Amino acid sequence: xxxxxxxxxxEITAGRIDQFPSKAIPQIxxxxxxxxxxxxxxxxxxxxxxxxxxxxxxxxxxxVNFYNVDNKIMxxxxxxxxxxxxxxSEKKRWSALTDGYFTNNPNFDRLKLAVQLVDLEVGPTxxxxxxxxxxAEMEIPFVIVASKADKPNKTNRAxxxxxxxxxxxxxxxxxxxxxxxxxxxxKEQLWKLxxxxxxxx
Numbered sequence: 001x002x003x004x005x006x007x008x009x010x011e012i013t014a015g016r017i018d019q020f021p022s023k024a025i026p027q028i029x030x031x032x033x034x035x036x037x038x039x040x041x042x043x044x045x046x047x048x049x050x051x052x053x054x055x056x057x058x059x060x061x062x063x064v065n066f067y068n069v070d071n072k073i074m075x076x077x078x079x080x081x082x083x084x085x086x087x088x089s090e091k092k093r094w095s096a097l098t099d100g101y102f103t104n105n106p107n108f109d110r111l112k113l114a115v116q117l118v119d120l121e122v123g124p125t126x127x128x129x130x131x132x133x134x135x136a137e138m139e140i141p142f143v144i145v146a147s148k149a150d151k152p153n154k155t156n157r158a159x160x161x162x163x164x165x166x167x168x169x170x171x172x173x174x175x176x177x178x179x180x181x182x183x184x185x186x187k188e189q190l191w192k193l194x195x196x197x198x199x200x201x
Contacts, residue, residue, distance in 0.1 A: 003195075004070045008046045011068040017100040020107065021066050026198040027074045027110045029101070031131055032117030034080030037147040040181035041117065042067060042075055045190060062094050064101055073198050074110075076101070082127040102138060112197040114142035115190075120160050120178065121151045129169045136171055143193065144170070149178035149185055
């Protein structure tokens with residue numbers, strides 16, 4: 001697929017399900033806890049510094065952000081989860097909006113892949129494992145991106161990746177891609193995967 005990633009823009013910031021765009025292009029959705037590096041990942045993938053804004057207060061923004069890449073792929077950034085100080089009312093709003101993307105989305109059939117981020121240095125949190133289980137139960141194809149892969153030293157990195165590969169609550173055979181916004185590690189591998197899944201009929 002020929003694609004111009006420089007021709008990317010924020011299509012819409014949706015705070016309600018009825019604001020989800022209806023363009024007939026394949027979607028890739030990004031999920032992860034607050035401050036796991038979703039915005040940095042999207043910016044790195046698109047070769048931009050600040051198209052996806054990094055929040056100064058993790059968990060503050062509860063919106064689904066749709067990034068249109070050359071009218072050929074839509075990158076969908078779900079609001080981060082697991083922010084302990086968030087009021088109960090906002091947690092409910094997060095749940096309704098996120099669940100709505102998967103269960104009340106008119107373009108759900110265009111979803112080709114979920115990218116579940118896990119901080120490689122922190123390891124999978126309980127919230128991460130709940131999201132992974134949700135994706136598996138919904139039979140949504142997904143990969144795990146081990147973010148901030150440049151932070152652990154060589155020994156700790158190897159141990160952390162081994163833990164993810166062998167974790168009892170992560171389905172066997174799940175693809176795990178180490179990623180670093182700092183070095184660009186994983187960017188090419190992810191684009192190859194995105195092209196492969198969005199080219200499928």
